[in-house]
Each structure stands twice: as C-alpha cells, then as structure tokens.
Amino acid sequence: MSAEEYKAEGNKHFAAKEFTKAVESFTKAIAASETPNHVLYSNRSGAYASLKNFKNALEDAEECVKINGSWAKGYNRVAAAHFGLGDLDDAKRNYERALELDANNAMAKEGLKSVENAINSRNAKPDMGLGAIFSDPNLITRLKNNPKTAEMMKDPALVQKVAKIQTNPGSMDPTEFMTDSRMMTIMAVIMGIDMDAPEPPHPDTYKDPAAAAAKVAAEEAAAAAEKKDAPVPKKEAEAKAESKADADPEDADPEDVVMEEAEEPVIDNKAEADAAKARGNDLYKKREFDSAIAAYNEAWEHHKDITYLNNRAAAEYEKGDYDEAIKTCEEAIQQGRELRADYKIVAKSFARAGNAYLKKEDLENAAKYFDKSLTEHRTPDVLNKLRATQREIKVREAQAYIDPEKAEQARLEGKEYFTKGDWPNAVKAYTEMIKRAPEDARGYSNRAAALAKLLSFPDAVQDCNKAIEKDPSFIRAYIRKANAQLAMREYSQVMETLNEAREKDLALGEGKNVSEIDGLFNKAASQRFSAIEGETPEQTMERVSRDPEIVSILQDPVMQGILGQAKENPAALQDHMKNPEVNKKINMLIAAGVIRTR
Incomplete structure (x- = not known):
C-alpha cells in the first residue's frame, strides 16, 4: 500500500476511536512516504495523545514542526502534548506560536485559554480563587443583562458586594459568602454552569466558595451526562488536556491543477468524503463534469470542507455553466467564513468566481472578485489577472467613448479657443477630440500647436510623434515637431525631422510644403552654425x-x-x-x- 492509502486507513481508524490501530497505520504511512510528511507526524501525534501517551505525542509533534515550521497546527500538537504532560508554560508558549502564524486558529485560541486558566489555578493566591473568577471588568453589566441574574442584580447591596470582591477578593469572609445563595448563583453564571441545575449544597459542606462552585459544576455536568446516558466527565484538567489532544488529524496533501486539499480536522465521515472527492478528481480529468459534480456534492455531504465546493465550481466552470460556478463559489465563501476555513482556500473561491465573471465578459465583477481574492491571499497569478482585467476595462471605456461627431465639435471648439489665444482651453478641447477620435492625427497635431504656445515643447513633440504614428503622411505634424525642437535648440534633431518631412512631401508627389520646410531648415542651420557673440x-x-x-x-x-x-x-x-x-x-x-x- 502507498503512504496515501495507509494515511486514509489511519484516518478511518481515528474517526472510529480505534487509536492504537490509527497509530499503526500512520506509522506505516510514515515509513512508506518518499519524503518526510509533517501531516503524518501530526496525525500520529493526535492518535498517541488520545491514548494518553503524551511523551510519544510530543516527539511526533516536534518532528512535525521540524519538517514544516510555518504550519500553525503543528504547534497546536506540541502544545496539546505539553498540556497533557502538565508542562503548562511550554503549552502556553506553543499555542501562542500557533496564533502568531495563524491569528484565526480557533484550536489555538481555545487551547491557550484553557492553559491560562490552569496556570491561574496553579498560581492561585489566598483569595480562594475569587480574584480569577471575578476578574472580568464588565462583569456587573453582564450579570445585569443575564436573564438568570438580572432580577437579583437590582439589589444595590448585592451589586456593592460583587464590586467589593472585584476590587479586593481577599477581603470577602467565606462564611458571609456562603450565607448568600445569590452569590453562589452568580458564581455559577460566571463559570458557565446551567442555572437549571439543582440548588447549591449547604455552605457548611465546603471550606471555600471556589470548591463549592466546582462541586456545583461537577454535579451539573453529571446531571447533563445522565440525561444523555453518557459517562460523567473526567477531572477538569485531564478532560481539557484530552480535548485538545483528541483533535482529529489534519489531512492536507497538495494535488494537481484545481484540486486543493484543506488542512482541516477530519470528522466521522472525512474518509468517505475523501473517497468521493478522489472519484470526482478522476471524473474531472476525464472531462465527465456532471459525474464529477455529483461526486463533489457527495463529498460535501459527508464532510463540510469548502475544498469540495471549490472543486465543484471548477467542474461547473469547465462545463461552461458559469452562473452555477459563481453560485457555488459564493456558497463556498459563506461556508468558509462560518467554518473558519483557511484564508488561502477562501481566496481560491473568490478567484474562481472572478474567472467565471471574466468568461461572462462581466469585467467589473471579475475585477471585484480578483481584488477580494488578493485581500485574502496575494498570489502573482491573480494579481496579473486583476491588472489585465483593469486594463481591458479602460480600453473598453475608451472605445465606448469614441464618437466622430462629438470629436468634430471638440475640434471646432478648440480652434475657436486657439484663435482667441485661450491656449489652456484649446488644449482641453483638443484632448476631448482625441478621446472621441483617438485615430485622428489632427487632434494630436492641433494639441501640439496649443502646447507650444504654452511653452510646453517636450509635450508638443510627443503629440507630434503620436500624430505622425497615426498618419505618416501628415506633413504639418513634422513641421510643428521641428518648430518645437528648434525652440529647444535641438538643431540636429530639427534638421533630421525636416529632412524626413521633405522626403515624405516629395514622395506624395506634391512638394507643396518644400518651400516652408527648406526655409525652416535654413533657419535652424543658421542658428546652429552662426557666429557666437565675440567670435571672429x-x-x-x-x-x-x-x-x-x-x-x-x-x-x-x-x-x-x-x-x-x-x-x-x-x-x-x-x-x-x-x-x-x-x-x-x-x-x-x-x-x-x-x-x-x-
């Protein structure tokens, strides 16, 4: 069997809670893998942790981050193993490292919170834990808004008592604390205990309020478990460590072209989902898109991973059903937000929708979705598509603006401004003419004349070059270019421009501009070779x-x-x-x- 097959087998055992078999399968997968695979070590670490073998779990987790130090979930594994071993500071440090790599990592956030609570309990002061329990600065507002405590918080004396505990937890007399059942109810609310639980025990039963609250929590949990015919939960610290360690193994192998694999925990039907996805991939490659879509739908039903939706959208795109592909991408984006999917996979959903809009010639929406994709995750391919789409939008806008009749109106308007000596407005009018008729050389030549009047000679030369490019036989553009160059005392360039103009004019068989060209040439030559002041x-x-x-x-x-x-x-x-x-x-x-x- 291949490493992939052993991995799938291990995932299946893990989902069935057969952790010993899962370890065996992942071990075979590691041995069969051609290159070190961080996911396999992560999966085996999770299986070891589920067996309470935190030492081996830690070894595999550390090997995982050694292979891929940029994978946040690997540090979750390291932290969970340390947590199971009781190394709270190391667990805290590794959960923080995971959050540095992925600020939205829900597992790391939850794990860090549990570790910090355990550290606080370990470092508890003689305030019997009240300082930690009542540490929320918005506690009183929360209690007033909670339907379980809102009525009792109308009592100013009770509000004052809560505020006093917040300010100085050690000042509270345990006996006084126990005599007020409302305080026990408040503690239950703070600690997240169901208010429908049995009444708190008599205060004389326990020596401190923290122990009393913990007992209430345990009894409540037991009652809830009995309702579900489930066993009573284990000790709090052990249960928390186990909950982090039992996180299902990740499965994130790269595939070809459009088929991505998500780095998400497996659940009960992940193996079946992957099998359906594999069938869909084969069908996709055979261009049997309807069957591929059905397979991806089956995968999605088995396990909520938006990779399957992205693959379905790819099949719909290749099929030519662009509207359906966009709809699927929108669903993937929405589900991805809810499932807290990897931002890179959400970026692919946006990009695929952009491609579909591009096929529909909806450039505005295509650019919009490419831009959103880049916001999630920046890639050169999507960036190039965005820029190309934006350029095409400008080209089409320019084409839509073309109107020969309005161009002629702008030309006449520019001529009128030019005659009046209003050069700025003449430039503005001729610019409008160019936009309305970009292939008409006269617009560029006329604007060059107005720019020359404003002493903007380099811009005038540039416009003349554009006019000559549009119409190489437009002799007036050559002459205006030469005049601008002469004003800049670029004598050699002037003569070159005029020689070219003379050849063009003679080639046209008219030669009507030769006299003007020669006159300008002689003027340039005279200035070029004339005596400098004081020169013999x-x-x-x-x-x-x-x-x-x-x-x-x-x-x-x-x-x-x-x-x-x-x-x-x-x-x-x-x-x-x-x-x-x-x-x-x-x-x-x-x-x-x-x-x-x-």
Missing part, C-alpha cells in the same frame, strides 16, 4: 569644421568625389542633389558655410 569669422569656421556631423560628411569618400567634381563643373552638383541623401548632406554643408552658393 575664422573662429566660427574653426568651430564649425569640428562639428561631428560636418566632419562625417567631409570624410565620406563619395562626398569627397562629388565635391571635387563640383569644383571643376558646378552644374554637376545640381544633378547629384537629385539624390535625397546627397541633397541632405549638401544642404548641411551649405548651411555650415563650407559650400558657398555665391
């Missing part, structure tokens, strides 16, 4: 001759040949300038003054 013509030529771009042109063998030929036959230069690349270089040399046209 010779110094200007020296500086220009060192310009990297000029040096590169003059060192080009082809250009050297053309320039040599032009010296003997100037008319030949015109023929060479028909080549766009040569034309660009010749114009650069003319602008720099290397070639003089006159």
Whole structure:
C-alpha cells in the first residue's frame, strides 16, 4: 500500500476511536512516504495523545514542526502534548506560536485559554480563587443583562458586594459568602454552569466558595451526562488536556491543477468524503463534469470542507455553466467564513468566481472578485489577472467613448479657443477630440500647436510623434515637431525631422510644403552654425569644421568625389542633389558655410 492509502486507513481508524490501530497505520504511512510528511507526524501525534501517551505525542509533534515550521497546527500538537504532560508554560508558549502564524486558529485560541486558566489555578493566591473568577471588568453589566441574574442584580447591596470582591477578593469572609445563595448563583453564571441545575449544597459542606462552585459544576455536568446516558466527565484538567489532544488529524496533501486539499480536522465521515472527492478528481480529468459534480456534492455531504465546493465550481466552470460556478463559489465563501476555513482556500473561491465573471465578459465583477481574492491571499497569478482585467476595462471605456461627431465639435471648439489665444482651453478641447477620435492625427497635431504656445515643447513633440504614428503622411505634424525642437535648440534633431518631412512631401508627389520646410531648415542651420557673440569669422569656421556631423560628411569618400567634381563643373552638383541623401548632406554643408552658393 502507498503512504496515501495507509494515511486514509489511519484516518478511518481515528474517526472510529480505534487509536492504537490509527497509530499503526500512520506509522506505516510514515515509513512508506518518499519524503518526510509533517501531516503524518501530526496525525500520529493526535492518535498517541488520545491514548494518553503524551511523551510519544510530543516527539511526533516536534518532528512535525521540524519538517514544516510555518504550519500553525503543528504547534497546536506540541502544545496539546505539553498540556497533557502538565508542562503548562511550554503549552502556553506553543499555542501562542500557533496564533502568531495563524491569528484565526480557533484550536489555538481555545487551547491557550484553557492553559491560562490552569496556570491561574496553579498560581492561585489566598483569595480562594475569587480574584480569577471575578476578574472580568464588565462583569456587573453582564450579570445585569443575564436573564438568570438580572432580577437579583437590582439589589444595590448585592451589586456593592460583587464590586467589593472585584476590587479586593481577599477581603470577602467565606462564611458571609456562603450565607448568600445569590452569590453562589452568580458564581455559577460566571463559570458557565446551567442555572437549571439543582440548588447549591449547604455552605457548611465546603471550606471555600471556589470548591463549592466546582462541586456545583461537577454535579451539573453529571446531571447533563445522565440525561444523555453518557459517562460523567473526567477531572477538569485531564478532560481539557484530552480535548485538545483528541483533535482529529489534519489531512492536507497538495494535488494537481484545481484540486486543493484543506488542512482541516477530519470528522466521522472525512474518509468517505475523501473517497468521493478522489472519484470526482478522476471524473474531472476525464472531462465527465456532471459525474464529477455529483461526486463533489457527495463529498460535501459527508464532510463540510469548502475544498469540495471549490472543486465543484471548477467542474461547473469547465462545463461552461458559469452562473452555477459563481453560485457555488459564493456558497463556498459563506461556508468558509462560518467554518473558519483557511484564508488561502477562501481566496481560491473568490478567484474562481472572478474567472467565471471574466468568461461572462462581466469585467467589473471579475475585477471585484480578483481584488477580494488578493485581500485574502496575494498570489502573482491573480494579481496579473486583476491588472489585465483593469486594463481591458479602460480600453473598453475608451472605445465606448469614441464618437466622430462629438470629436468634430471638440475640434471646432478648440480652434475657436486657439484663435482667441485661450491656449489652456484649446488644449482641453483638443484632448476631448482625441478621446472621441483617438485615430485622428489632427487632434494630436492641433494639441501640439496649443502646447507650444504654452511653452510646453517636450509635450508638443510627443503629440507630434503620436500624430505622425497615426498618419505618416501628415506633413504639418513634422513641421510643428521641428518648430518645437528648434525652440529647444535641438538643431540636429530639427534638421533630421525636416529632412524626413521633405522626403515624405516629395514622395506624395506634391512638394507643396518644400518651400516652408527648406526655409525652416535654413533657419535652424543658421542658428546652429552662426557666429557666437565675440567670435571672429575664422573662429566660427574653426568651430564649425569640428562639428561631428560636418566632419562625417567631409570624410565620406563619395562626398569627397562629388565635391571635387563640383569644383571643376558646378552644374554637376545640381544633378547629384537629385539624390535625397546627397541633397541632405549638401544642404548641411551649405548651411555650415563650407559650400558657398555665391
């Protein structure tokens, strides 16, 4: 048999209270496991504790946390074993460690409370335990609101007596305490004893009120047990230790794809539930989704573990029944809250609902559930889905906003503001035009013109680039870009932009913008190569001759040949300038003054 089969056998024995057999099965499972499995040691620890073999229970519990030190329930096992051995301080420390790892761990909370009560009893002072019993600062309010004590708490003298015990427990005379049966009733309420129990014994029977209350509690428990034909409970400390030790073994093995396993205690039908789940997994893999859903339903009926609901939702999702998958996830989330399920499993319920909403094209709800999943437990996969969904929402919102007619209205409005010199409102109007018609290059170009007026030249260049991207033949966008670059004194970039504009304009077969382009080019070149204040013509030529771009042109063998030929036959230069690349270089040399046209 495999380790998994031995483990299932052990779980079954444990559920049947056959603890010795459970130990044997878990021992075989540990031996058969290929790698150390913390859950198996935890389960065997629970079985040992149920047999009152707390020494072995402690050894297994410590091995469990050694294998997986981040598993809170392992520390519950260690604490329960220490509690059974009477090591209250060690038990307290380990329950606190469990709560550090999982603040919602109900078993650790209950165990810690029991240990602290036992420590308080151990450290009881000569106040006969009254200090601990009456320690609640809201005690009087609780007693006034409790239907069993509300009427008697209308007596100011009794209220004063309770307050006196709270303030100074040692000041109360035991004889005086015993003579007031109402105080015994109050103690019974504080200690959680059924008020329908027989009357408290005569005060002379016991020497102190704490013992009297304990006796009342024991008699009440015995009466309740007789009603159920059950044996009378054991001593309080032993029963508490046993209740913690007998917590059913956890079963938390990872599986593939969508099939998770919960780290929850097994109950009477856990083994049957796991068997049904296993059948559901096989059917799921065979894509027999209806049968898989029936198997997961059976598992849920046997044992309330929301993992089964998550698996059922996965089958419904694959089946294409997204509404039903969402409904199942909602049920899993609700049940998970009530059962205090692991937050990671609840996170999967939210994520699976998000996936179903995504399939339904309900992006808003998909994003909402992905976000809730991340609140429970943050994973990269769900985070990426959330971000992708949010991006798609923005894209669809932008698409829904597109309206050519309103875009034209915004363009005319922007033109009117621009004519009036109201540049901020012109930018605002052109921005609206872009939103309404994002593929219209004019919106970006017009906004660039308004931004340039506001001296926001980098933004203007960016808008011009966007306009050119939308329409590479939009020559006006090139010219506006060059003007913005010129304002920033980026002369090299200006000339590059204008050369590109000239080529595009000629390629269109019109060339109607060439004159404007050349004029702007010469302006840029003049500013680039013009004399600096205080600089002689010779110094200007020296500086220009060192310009990297000029040096590169003059060192080009082809250009050297053309320039040599032009010296003997100037008319030949015109023929060479028909080549766009040569034309660009010749114009650069003319602008720099290397070639003089006159």
